[in-house]
Amino acid sequence: xxxxxxxxxxxxxxxxxxxxxxxxxxxxxxxxxxxxxxxxxxxxxxxxxxxxxxxxxxxxxxxxxxxxxxxxxxxxxxxxxxxxxxxxxxxxxxxxxxxxxxxxxxxxxxxxxxxxxxxxxxxxxxxxxxxxxxxxxxxxxxxxxxxxxxxxxxxxxxxxxxxxxxxxxxxxxxxxxxxxxxxxxxxxxxxxxxxxxxxxxxxxxxxxxxxxxxxxxxxxxxxxxxxxxxxxxxxxxxxxxxxxxxxxxxxxxxxxxxxxxxxxxxxxxxxxxxxxxxxxxxxxxxxxxxxxxxxxxxxxxxxxxxxxxxxxxxxxxxxxxxxxxxxxxxxxxxxxxxxxxxxxxxxxxxxxxxxxxxxxxxxxxxxxxxxxxxxxxxxxxxxxxxxxxxxxxxxxxxxxxxxxxxxxxxxxxxxxxxxxx
Amino acid sequence: xxxxxxxxxxxxxxxxxxxxxxxxxxxxxxxxxxxxxxxxxxxxxxxxxxxxxxxxxxxxxxxxxxxxxxxxxxxxxxxxxxxxxxxxxxxxxxxxxxxxxxxxxxxxxxxxxxxxxxxxxxxxxxxxxxxxxxxxxxxxxxxxxxxxxxxxxxxxxxxxxxxxxxxxxxxxxxxxxxxxxxxxxxxxxxxxxxxxxxxxxxxxxxxxxxxxxxxxxxxx
Numbered sequence: 001x002x003x004x005x006x007x008x009x010x011x012x013x014x015x016x017x018x019x020x021x022x023x024x025x026x027x028x029x030x031x032x033x034x035x036x037x038x039x040x041x042x043x044x045x046x047x048x049x050x051x052x053x054x055x056x057x058x059x060x061x062x063x064x065x066x067x068x069x070x071x072x073x074x075x076x077x078x079x080x081x082x083x084x085x086x087x088x089x090x091x092x093x094x095x096x097x098x099x100x101x102x103x104x105x106x107x108x109x110x111x112x113x114x115x116x117x118x119x120x121x122x123x124x125x126x127x128x129x130x131x132x133x134x135x136x137x138x139x140x141x142x143x144x145x146x147x148x149x150x151x152x153x154x155x156x157x158x159x160x161x162x163x164x165x166x167x168x169x170x171x172x173x174x175x176x177x178x179x180x181x182x183x184x185x186x187x188x189x190x191x192x193x194x195x196x197x198x199x200x201x202x203x204x205x206x207x208x209x210x211x212x213x214x215x216x217x218x219x220x221x222x223x224x225x226x227x228x229x230x231x232x233x234x235x236x237x238x239x240x241x242x243x244x245x246x247x248x249x250x251x252x253x254x255x256x257x258x259x260x261x262x263x264x265x266x267x268x269x270x271x272x273x274x275x276x277x278x279x280x281x282x283x284x285x286x287x288x289x290x291x292x293x294x295x296x297x298x299x300x301x302x303x304x305x306x307x308x309x310x311x312x313x314x315x316x317x318x319x320x321x322x323x324x325x326x327x328x329x330x331x332x333x334x335x336x337x338x339x340x341x342x343x344x345x346x347x348x349x350x351x352x353x354x355x356x357x358x359x360x361x362x363x364x365x366x367x368x369x370x371x372x373x374x375x376x377x378x379x380x381x382x383x384x385x386x387x388x389x390x391x392x393x394x395x396x397x398x399x400x401x402x403x404x405x406x407x408x409x410x411x412x413x414x415x416x417x418x419x420x421x
Numbered sequence: 422x423x424x425x426x427x428x429x430x431x432x433x434x435x436x437x438x439x440x441x442x443x444x445x446x447x448x449x450x451x452x453x454x455x456x457x458x459x460x461x462x463x464x465x466x467x468x469x470x471x472x473x474x475x476x477x478x479x480x481x482x483x484x485x486x487x488x489x490x491x492x493x494x495x496x497x498x499x500x501x502x503x504x505x506x507x508x509x510x511x512x513x514x515x516x517x518x519x520x521x522x523x524x525x526x527x528x529x530x531x532x533x534x535x536x537x538x539x540x541x542x543x544x545x546x547x548x549x550x551x552x553x554x555x556x557x558x559x560x561x562x563x564x565x566x567x568x569x570x571x572x573x574x575x576x577x578x579x580x581x582x583x584x585x586x587x588x589x590x591x592x593x594x595x596x597x598x599x600x601x602x603x604x605x606x607x608x609x610x611x612x613x614x615x616x617x618x619x620x621x622x623x624x625x626x627x628x629x630x631x632x633x634x635x636x637x638x639x640x641x
Contacts, residue, residue: 125496142485188478189485202502268505270571273568288632289632289634291636293634374636376635376636378638381640393558
């Protein structure tokens, strides 16, 4: 009996959750039908499936009861932008610095595998005293560690036209609170041999993704994470467990990790030779470019916003794989002068940092830009500087140029595209 | 003076702000000294007191006795990786001719009849060809791959894309031989084996340099 009524309630809830955007746009309250259902509170409103009831006065009618699972407001619909192998976080639709897990960017090389957590195992072997296998339950029994960090794909740059949103230009970065076990904790259990210097991380996706990682990084702050923003990590981010290397290019944080082999040399896998390497001057190719350099982007106002004259709070995010952001500078006169933006504290190590800058726009045509400065003294470069430093064969990885937004007299905000599309 | 046993070492005394210090004193006073022996004191804030974000392991046992020892057959089942020195290569061999047959049957639909037509990744390119002048140089095995072992490893683990992990070692050796031949790295009669693959010199080998970006003022 009890179970039965639970089910009925769930059905109602699902019906409520299913609100069609089309209906919403095509008339809202006027065309929506509403059902009144009996409950212990007396009669309460509930929407019939595929409609949304917007009361004229929400203080005059009871709202729906609590759900067993939260939903976004039907008025909000932030979405990722997808391609066959990636999806991009809608940076322009977010506030603060935490990315909701379902809006975290994705980049896969063999799709998203479905892995039974009961059958999941992590093997650590190679140059260790005792090769070991850990189940997911084992991993969760070890002392846990949580940390808020960004994760960014090193291919996170797009250009080519004026009508581009922050999401399209730099949406391959997201931020979560990651929870798991420190790699050093696991390495302590298996006993790393003194001559070891690298390890191979291998995923259990269809690409059987592999990357070689310097042992030092693993010992310093590498993690095996099984949770993201307080819940089990999502399949798209590596469920049930992934490697996480703070501040390093996303591909090294191998998802769905099944195996770690400790070694005294790198393996030179396809993903660290043919891919994730970049052309630099003199016909050379840079390999093992792990650290993500400092970057920032103004996420408001940005295309497709139409700006109104008057006070504007320019907002955005800044981050660096080399520690903390110490300063973000904003220019509202196309780069002639720069002023310090306010950083939202606490400023964390290898984390997206929110910045804000108050500006009174008087309707003149101009360009607004931001540049991040990190604790090593690195200043986010312009595209011109990057091209000069890396030469003609500059690859598409590790591009972190200053992003400029053109403000037109009519308030239109457009991206100023630079570099190779 | 049981109070001295309260462990608050994680708080970096040099950086300790007065306010935090006073709060701590107040806490210690209120907490009293007659709690149980294993009183931990104010919880150390790990990430704040330690910039490297590590755990305090001082009270850890030598081993947590969690997890089990891996058996050799369990390791062998997953240990498919191949190193540039050839370590990890399974026994076997392949020829260019056989490789071409397998390629046409299992790879050409995505990579093109001769490895350049697409629609997926171009697999054939030569290091210096005048006809690239002024056009975007394709990056492929012949001008961008530093190790021949990588080719075996990648085909073995991930290709064909629609049936990864379905090829036998000899088929992978043959495909490797064929693709090396198409990229003008080996001769038509080459037999590629687990003993000679690592010795094959790749044209792009000398181009790779380690990342030397270190932060700071210079843009690299």
